[in-house]
Amino acid sequence: xxxxxEIGVIPPAEQIADLYQSSGINRPVMDLKRVADMYKNSNLIxxxxxxxxxVGITRSLTDFSYCxxxxxxxxxxxxxxxxxxxQLIEINKEQIGPKCMLLLxxxxxxxxxxxxxxxxxxxxxxxxxxxx
Numbered sequence: 307x308x309x310x311x312e313i314g315v316i317p318p319a320e321q322i323a324d325l326y327q328s329s330g331i332n333r334p335v336m337d338l339k340r341v342a343d344m345y346k347n348s349n350l351i352x353x354x355x356x357x358x359x360x361v362g363i364t365r366s367l368t369d370f371s372y373c374x375x376x377x378x379x380x381x382x383x384x385x386x387x388x389x390x391x392x393q394l395i396e397i398n399k400e401q402i403g404p405k406c407m408l409l410l411x412x413x414x415x416x417x418x419x420x421x422x423x424x425x426x427x428x429x430x431x432x433x434x435x436x437x438x
Contacts, residue, residue: 309361309390311397312353316345321360329380348377352397354390362390364398374402376410392423 319342323335334340345351345365354362362381368374376398381391399408410425 307356307388309385309388309393310355311393312355313397313401314351315353316351317353317360317363319345322363325360325363325382326380328382328384329386330383331378331380333378344378350374350398350401352394352401354381354385354394356385361385362394364394366398366402368402368406370402370406372406374398374406374408376408379410391419395423 319338322341322345323333323338326333326335326341333344348365348367350364350366350368350370352364353360360382362385363378364376365378366374366376376395379391379394381394395408402408408425409428411431
């Protein structure tokens, strides 16, 4: 398995939705325009490829100076637990630099993964949930 990583490549929405479904991440995969807009309006995309197959992706919003919100991380189910998610996050960290914090919200099923790769849990946060 020779995984390659790309920065700034936005795959077609259909390919992203297929990856999301395989990974188990809960995203609006039936609304391909919304998926496309999610990526069009993000400013740090990192992808993982096995040949021409999209096997992992991160999507972030950042100012590259102070704060980076890692909105999505997904790895195709058969590629999970092979270090791809960790490498995607490492590339994100390299891109934003040491002065920029990296933060995220996680699904309960993934909560044990992040402390293993250096994230610290925070108990002070607030959210206004989406209504659609």
